[in-house]
Amino acid sequence: EAEVAQSxxxxxxxxxxxxxxxxxxxxxxxxxxxxRQILGQGPELLVQFQDESVVDDSQLPKDRFSAERLKGVxxxxxxxxxxxxxxxxxxxxxxxxxxxxxxxQYFGPGTRLLVL
Amino acid sequence: AQxxxxxxxxxxxxxxxxxxxxxxxxxxxxxxxxxxxxxxxSGELVFLIRRNSFDEQNEISGRYSWNFQKSTSSFNFTITAxxxxxSAVYFCALSEDLNNNAGNMLTFGGGTxxxxxx
Numbered sequence: 001e002a003e004v005a006q007s008x009x010x011x012x013x014x015x016x017x018x019x020x021x022x023x024x025x026x027x028x029x030x031x032x033x034x035x036r037q038i039l040g041q042g043p044e045l046l047v048q049f050q051d052e053s054v055v056d057d058s059q060l061p062k063d064r065f066s067a068e069r070l071k072g073v074x075x076x077x078x079x080x081x082x083x084x085x086x087x088x089x090x091x092x093x094x095x096x097x098x099x100x101x102x103x104x105q106y107f108g109p110g111t112r113l114l115v116l
Numbered sequence: 117a118q119x120x121x122x123x124x125x126x127x128x129x130x131x132x133x134x135x136x137x138x139x140x141x142x143x144x145x146x147x148x149x150x151x152x153x154x155x156x157x158s159g160e161l162v163f164l165i166r167r168n169s170f171d172e173q174n175e176i177s178g179r180y181s182w183n184f185q186k187s188t189s190s191f192n193f194t195i196t197a198x199x200x201x202x203s204a205v206y207f208c209a210l211s212e213d214l215n216n217n218a219g220n221m222l223t224f225g226g227g228t229x230x231x232x233x234x
Contacts, residue, residue, distance in 0.1 A: 033221070042120075042207050042224030043161070056221060089159060104151070105222060107161035 002026040004108035006092050012114045018080035021111045025073070025094030031055075033105060034067055034077050037089040046090075049075060082115045089113075118143045120210050122225035129198050130233050137193045137228045139208030145169075150184065150191045151209040151222065161207065167191065198232045205229045 005024040013019050025032050030051050035043035046065065048056040051072040060067065064083070069075040079086055089112050093105040119142040129135045141150065152164040165175065167184050175182045179196045195202055209222040 040226075042209075042226050043222075044224070045221040048221060091161065093161075104163055104166050106163060107153070109158065109160040112159065 004092055004094055004106055006090075006108035006111055008111055009109060010112050010114075012116065013082050014116050015084055016081040018078065019082050019113065020079075021077045021090050021092075021113075023075045023077070023092030023108060025075075025092070026106055029094035029096050029106075030072070031095045031103070032069055032075050033093040033095075034075070035091040035093065037091055037110070039088070043089075043091055046077070079113075082113075084115050087113055087115045118145075118148075118210050118212055118223045120208050120223055120225035122206075122208055122228050124228045125226065126229045126231070128231045128233065131200060132197050134194060134196050135198050135230065135232075137195075137206050137208075137230065139191045139193065139225060141189050141191065141208070141210045143210060143212055145212040147212075149211045151211070152182065152191075152193050153207045153209065153224075155205040155207060155227070157204070164193075195230075198230075200232050200234055203230060203232045 004026055007022050011019055032049045034046040036046050037043040045059055047060045047067045049069045052069050065079055067077045089110045091110045092108045095103040095105045121140045123138055127135055148169045150167045153161040154164055155161050165182055172184050172186055181194045183192045191208060205227045207227045208225045211220045211222050
């Protein structure tokens with residue numbers, strides 16, 4: 001069964017360092033999402049791609065976060081510099097293109113980030 | 117703006133008990149989609165069900181059943197004869213029909229942690 005792949009699974013870094021997370025969506029899925037999940041809360045969308053284009057990045061802290069999906073397949077989310085408040089689970093999801101909110105999003109295993 | 121509320125933050129039951137997880141949502145859209153996901157301790161979100169706003173039929177899948185009531189804006193999830201393996205955090209989520217030619221963000225509730233004790 002096809003799955004969303006993410007790496008690394010765990011990352012510990014120090015404040016002010018740079019970190020990067022990688023996501024490979026299910027093959028053929030045009031839409032890719034990055035969510036952040038703070039401990040004890042539900043995930044919140046950071047950025048959404050349609051192929052290689054950003055559809056929604058209104059909740060992405062652009063002063064320190066960046067995301068790209070250069071070839072419309074895999075994607076990288078970067079934080080520079082990391083802050084203590086960035087400690088969270090970063091989840092990647094993908095869905096087939098269909099529009100209108102009806103497609104199911106399938107999630108990867110996530111990357112747990114701890115900033116010291 | 118859309119909102120999902122899961123009032124029960126934590127539920128503890130003994131194995132074989134039935135348990136219902138509540139979900140209440142708010143949206144101004146007439147077309148929307150509701151989801152339930154399971155998050156076991158390993159962390160990944162596992163898709164359980166999707167419902168569109170025009171289909172109010174209840175659904176049953178094995179020990180799982182879902183009750184969708186538009187009149188009360190609720191989409192509740194019942195596990196019958198719970199098992200220890202059902203222990204996880206369960207999230208209800210909402211996606212609106214924004215007609216923007218792309219998939220749309222999910223708005224999640226805060227989750228309900230279910231603990232099933234042997």
